Amino acid sequence: MTETEFIARLKEHGLVIPETEVPALQAFVEDLERAAEFVRATERSYAEEPSNVFRLPS
């Protein structure tokens, strides 16, 4: 992603970041994207596990 494209995406999110900070933020975001690629690449069975993030009070 070019810096111009990155700034456009920032605007889509409603974020206004000083220009001088954009390269560092972009590097940080690209690093997060590599982390995301890791979880996307992990093989999972469709029925591997039920969702465990919602629980009714007991």
Add this chain to the structure above:
Amino acid sequence: MTQDLHFLTITQASVLIRTGKLSPVELTKAYLDRIHRLDGELHAYILVLGKTAMDEARRAEAEIAGGDWKGPLHGIPIGLKDIYNTAGIATTGHSALFKDHVPNEDAVTVQRLRKAGAVILGKLATHEFATGGPSFDLPWPPARNPWNLDHQPGGSSSGSAAAVAAGLCMAAMGTDTGGSIRSPAAWCGLAGFKPSYGRVSRRGILPLSFTLDHAGPLCWTTEDCALMMQALAGHDALDPGSADKAVPDFASGLRGDVKGLRVGVIRHFFETDLKAEDDVVAGLESALNTLRALGAAVTDVTLSPLSHYNKVTSLISRSEAYAIHERYLTTTPELYGELGRRRLAAGAFVRASDYVNALRHRTRLVAEMTAAMQDHDVLMLPTKHQVAPPFRLEPAVREPSFTQPFNVTGFPALSVCSGFSANGLPLSLQIVGRPFEDAQVLSTGDAFEKATMFRAARPAFAAALASAAQ
């Protein structure tokens, strides 16, 4: 008393207070005087609560004199990371954004500490909202490391660690989302304890990441951490992450020996995945030798690569932090410092499916670590891959971390001082236990500390500045 009151441990001071040999008023005054003399260099405190602290100390003294001793924390002066809500007292998150934020009630942990009779000395510096730091563009300067003022104290509970190490409070509260209790404890030579997820309520603490945040103490010794935990631990029905588990007697759980303890060393984390500095590795090996000599059985254990833990933690923490800060970042971004703005804004770019799949992957990591602990009572590794570095520009990207694996899994983890580097900075040993076996972790750390001499050395800064001021 004329000895250095500020270097007493809770264990020592509580006996003196209970028996009438030490006055909480005298003790609190000694700390306030010391803060006044030294904190201009250290910047550990954002706000010193001199008057209310003295009022609380006088009340404690009267209660104890009247036969109403509440326990080991009664009359003990402590500090709070400035993300712990305090009724009627500003809780800033070390940020211009919350400069005027005055909560109506105390955090549950603060309520529990007050009930135990602790004296609140003040609010302590933190990285902005427990993530953006160390920074020089915030309303208050960053805390410095008392072992060397040119070096970072670690974070985000930076002021908490600096204050305890320098003798500016007897104990402090920190929070730990990715290592923010253990990292500053490691770099400032303290015992810092991240309890099991769910063991200590987070209600009334400014959140950073709902499923990774933990609250816990930083103290000079592990034994003091155990005393703090006794007051802090317990179910809070209004914190959805809180666990309804019986609270053990942490202090009596300190057995004093590790004979027969099965220690698993996650060697690949610090030898290949993220190579630790030579001093750090040497310190760890020395610590393991000490434990072997005390009767522990030490073997290696293999988990997934460290990067797997770090990546899953980052996706979760950045997403959850952005969910909290989005409305402020999109309306008043100028009220954040640069580092806080960067680290919090990055979460906007994590896709929902990636966040959910990170949560799914997390269950695998928990299962893997649970399996690894079937044959081990505790796991060990360094807390940090390096000793405290000088203040410098922060790296643009995430740094790998030895602490995050125990946030994403929720296992209890303690950092203790395991010696000193060639340049006189503290080394650290991280001790990890099974969920809700917090007492085992504390017992191991306590036995290690008592078998070594590392609790005898205090930062030279304090002595040097104190003599200069006299």
